[in-house]
Structure formats: structure tokens, C-alpha cells
Amino acid sequence: xxxxxxxxxxxxxxxxxxxxxxxxxxxxxxxxxxxxxxxxxxxxxxxxxxxxxxxxxxxxxxxxxxxxxxxxxxxxxxxxxxxxxxxxxxxxxxxxxxxxxxxxxxxxxxxxxxxxxxxxxxxxxxxxxxxxxxxxxxxxxxxxxxxxxxxxxxxxxxxxxxxxxxxxxxxxxxxxxxxxxxxxxxxxxxxxxxxxxxxxxxxxxxxxxxxxxxxxxxxxxxxxxxxxxxxxxxxxxxxxxxxxxxxxxxxxxxxxxxxxxxxxxxxxxxxxxxxxxxxxxxxxxxxxxxxxxxxxxxxxxxxxxxxxxxxxxxxxxxxxxxxxxxxxxxxxxxxxxxxxxxxxxxxxxxxxxxxxxxxxxxxxxxxxxxxxx
Ligand code: 13P
Ligand code: SF4
Numbered sequence: 001x002x003x004x005x006x007x008x009x010x011x012x013x014x015x016x017x018x019x020x021x022x023x024x025x026x027x028x029x030x031x032x033x034x035x036x037x038x039x040x041x042x043x044x045x046x047x048x049x050x051x052x053x054x055x056x057x058x059x060x061x062x063x064x065x066x067x068x069x070x071x072x073x074x075x076x077x078x079x080x081x082x083x084x085x086x087x088x089x090x091x092x093x094x095x096x097x098x099x100x101x102x103x104x105x106x107x108x109x110x111x112x113x114x115x116x117x118x119x120x121x122x123x124x125x126x127x128x129x130x131x132x133x134x135x136x137x138x139x140x141x142x143x144x145x146x147x148x149x150x151x152x153x154x155x156x157x158x159x160x161x162x163x164x165x166x167x168x169x170x171x172x173x174x175x176x177x178x179x180x181x182x183x184x185x186x187x188x189x190x191x192x193x194x195x196x197x198x199x200x201x202x203x204x205x206x207x208x209x210x211x212x213x214x215x216x217x218x219x220x221x222x223x224x225x226x227x228x229x230x231x232x233x234x235x236x237x238x239x240x241x242x243x244x245x246x247x248x249x250x251x252x253x254x255x256x257x258x259x260x261x262x263x264x265x266x267x268x269x270x271x272x273x274x275x276x277x278x279x280x281x282x283x284x285x286x287x288x289x290x291x292x293x294x295x296x297x298x299x300x301x302x303x304x305x306x307x308x309x310x311x312x313x314x315x316x317x318x319x320x321x322x323x324x325x326x327x328x329x330x331x332x333x334x335x336x337x338x339x340x341x342x343x344x345x346x347x348x349x350x351x352x353x354x355x356x357x358x359x360x361x362x363x364x365x366x367x368x369x370x371x372x373x
Contacts, residue, residue, distance in 0.1 A: 003033065004032045007312055008027075009026070009313075010026060011026075011132050011215050012024060012025070012128070012211070012212065013025050014210065022211055025132075027126060027131055029124075029315065030124065031315045031316060032122075032320060033318075039320075040319065043323050044319065047071060047319065055094055055095045055096060056094055058098045058100065060101065061081070061257075061279075062081065062279060063101070063279035065318065067319050068318075069282060071319075081169065081171055082171075083354065084258065085101065085109070086109065086154075086169075089109040089116075089118075095116055096326075097113065097119070098119045098121075099120050100120070102125045102313045103125055103130065104127055104155050107335055110333045110334070110340065111158060111340045111343050112344065118332065119333070120325065121316070121318060125313040128213065129153065129212045132212040132213070133191035135159035135160050141210065142163055145208060148188035148208065149166065151164065151180070152190050152191070153168060153169070153173070154168065158336075158339050158340060158343045161343035162342035166350065169256060170195060170255065171259065175353075176350070177189075177203050178202075178205075180205070181206075188208055190209065194218065194242055201245075213242075214242040216277050216310070217242035218244065222246035222250060225237070225247060225296055228273055236267050237272070237296070238274050252267070253267070261287065264291065269291070271292045272284070272293050272294065274294065274295060275296035276309075
């Protein structure tokens with residue numbers, strides 16, 4: 001088999017107070033080679049056997065390789081957004097969870113199920129939002145605003161979650177902040193500034209925000225999107241709210257990955273322009289074979305890793321790495337038990353308050369478009 005290749009990734013980190021300039025930091029991602037057709041068949045067979053032998057179940061995100069999505073569903077696991085991945089892992093009887101996604105997803109699974117073994121194909125699969133929000137700096141920011149309720153996005157470390165009052169994913173962020181705003185609470189939000197701005201515009205809540213971005217969604221460009229819309233006038237635009245405000249302004253529907261999937265299924269249109277990670281296209285196309293899905297434009301026309309609309313860390317999940325994790329126990333997530341107990345408080349709050357929100361239903365955070373289609 002060919003060897004992995006390593007790519008450099010730039011991400012932003014606020015340097016002083018949130019709202020001030022960002023420093024550009026460097027990270028890396030190790031992308032495994034595509035297996036040959038024969039290797040793929042053999043690896044899938046090996047994984048099926050190991051899942052049975054190890055009493056394990058696969059929990060995959062919509063952005064990972066189609067093989068890891070299809071195999072998860074075929075073997076009784078799940079492909080979903082980050083909220084439903086957390087719920088599924090907590091509720092499933094299997095003793096081992098194999099989480100294909102990025103590190104915060106594996107950590108959340110471990111925090112919710114400390115008695116289970118949680119494996120990941122590659123423990124170095126990170127996220128620019130998590131990297132760009134170190135706990136010491138974020139805690140200092142919280143300490144400057146003791147009168148505010150701290151609401152953090154799931155794309156954070158266990159330590160940042162432990163500092164929060166509430167955890168949200170993009171499936172429930174609007175609902176949670178709306179409810180807090182209705183109670184008269186002022187919000188400290190972190191780390192995604194685009195998602196925070198979007199929630200602020202929608203709810204009118206009094207919010208101060210950390211200054212992080214997702215390196216994938218931050219690259220979608222409004223000007224080029226307008227041109228693409230002109231070329232496809234009947235197409236509806238589906239946007240993940242980690243995208244910049246001028247991209248969101250062009251959307252027919254805004255929401256989490258599962259909300260985007262749901263909108264594509266419900267809307268009447270035959271063509272859609274999709275502003276989220278390109279890994280999402282597999283599920284969109286499989287479930288809607290009669291519809292056409294076009295990738296929204298980014299700055300680099302696919303020229304750099306950062307602007308190819310595919311998360312380099314999600315790309316670290318491969319069949320061979322997953323089989324190895326199951327075979328050897330490599331890639332086991334560890335979370336300090338005391339920290340895990342603290343981090344669990346805001347996660348449990350989120351899961352309890354969103355208990356009715358099931359993958360496939362219209363989440364309350366999908367704000368536009370479904371009814372108007
Ligand atoms: P969802 O919660 O919508 O699945 O998003 C997770 C993520 O990392 C998006 O970039
Ligand atoms: Fe993080 Fe963006 Fe990758 Fe999602 S797509 S895991 S937010 S870097």
C-alpha cells in the first residue's frame with residue numbers, strides 16, 4: 001500500500017483579548033492513501049469481523065470517507081452530525097465505540113461513557129476551532145466576564161467544556177441561546193466567531209465571542225457564490241453556519257450537517273449548491289439520486305488543502321487505520337476522569353434539553369427555507 005502524506009495547515013488563534021487580531025499558527029494532518037479495490041474489500045471484511053469479536057460499533061461523521069460512512073450503517077452503527085453521534089454512543093450497548101471523525105467527537109463519547117473503550121482511527125485528527133481555543137486563554141476570557149453564561153461549541157477540548165455552563169452543537173445552538181436570551185441572560189460564546197455572529201443576528205442576544213474559525217467553512221466566498229447562483233438560477237443554497245456572514249446571507253437554508261441533509265430531502269428543488277465540507281456530498285447524493293449537488297466555491301479553486309472544502313483532519317480517518325485500532329487497541333481516547341465529570345455537566349444539559357431532536361426531524365436550528373421551498 002502507498003504511504004500516508006502529511007499536509008501543513010494554518011489556523012488562527014486570538015493573541016490577546018477576544019475581538020483583537022489573530023495570530024496564524026501551524027498544524028498538520030496525516031492523510032492515509034486510498035486503498036486499492038482489493039485492499040478495500042479485505043479491509044472491510046476484517047473490520048466486520050473485528051466489530052463482532054470486540055463487541056464494537058462504528059460512529060461516523062458525515063464528513064469522513066464514504067467507506068467509513070457506509071460501513072458504519074451496514075454494521076448497525078450510525079452516520080450523523082456531532083449531536084446525534086454523542087447521543088448514539090452514550091445509548092448503545094456496545095462495549096467499544098469506534099469514532100470516525102475528529103478528536104473532540106471521540107472525547108465527547110468517552111466523557112459520556114467513561115466505562116466504554118473509545119477508539120479512533122487516528123488520535124491526531126484535530127479541529128482548528130479546538131486548536132484555536134486553549135483552555136488557559138479561554139478561562140481568562142471567561143474570568144473577564146463573570147456576569148455572562150458561558151456557552152461553548154462542541155468543537156472544543158474536554159478542558160474548555162469543563163469551563164462552560166452550556167455545550168451546544170450547530171443542531172441546537174440557536175434553540176439554546178434563544179432560551180437563555182429569553183431568560184435575560186448575557187452570553188459568552190466560543191470559539192467559532194461566524195456561528196456566534198449568526199446566532200447573535202438571529203436571536204438578538206447580548207453576546208461576546210471568542211475569535212476562532214473553522215478553516216474549511218471560513219473559505220467559502222460570497223462573490224463567487226453569487227456568480228454560481230446566476231449560472232444555476234433554480235438551485236437552492238444550503239449553508240453550514242460556520243461560514244462567513246455574507247455567505248450565510250445567500251442561503252435558502254442554514255443549519256447543521258443533519259439540517260442540511262434534511263433540507264435537501266424536503267425541498268422541491270432539483271439542484272442545490274452546498275456550502276459545507278465536501279464529505280457531506282456522499283450522503284446527500286445517496287439519499288437524493290434524482291437531485292444534483294454542486295460544491296459552493298472557495299478561494300483557491302481547490303488549489304490548497306485549506307480551500308479544497310474538505311477538512312484535512314476528517315481526511316485522516318481511513319479503513320486501514322480503523323482496522324488497526326480495532327485489532328491492537330491503538331487510538332484509544334483517554335480523558336482524565338475528574339475533568340470528564342466536570343465536562344459532562346454542560347454536555348448532559350445539552351442532551352437533556354434536546355432530547356426530542358432526532359436525526360431526520362427538522363431541527364429547530366434550521367431557520368430558513370424548508371417552508372418556503
Ligand atoms: P455538525 O455538528 O453540524 O455535524 O458539525 C460538526 C463540524 O465539525 C462542522 O464543521
Ligand atoms: Fe473543525 Fe472545521 Fe474540520 Fe469541522 S470541518 S472538524 S469545524 S476544522
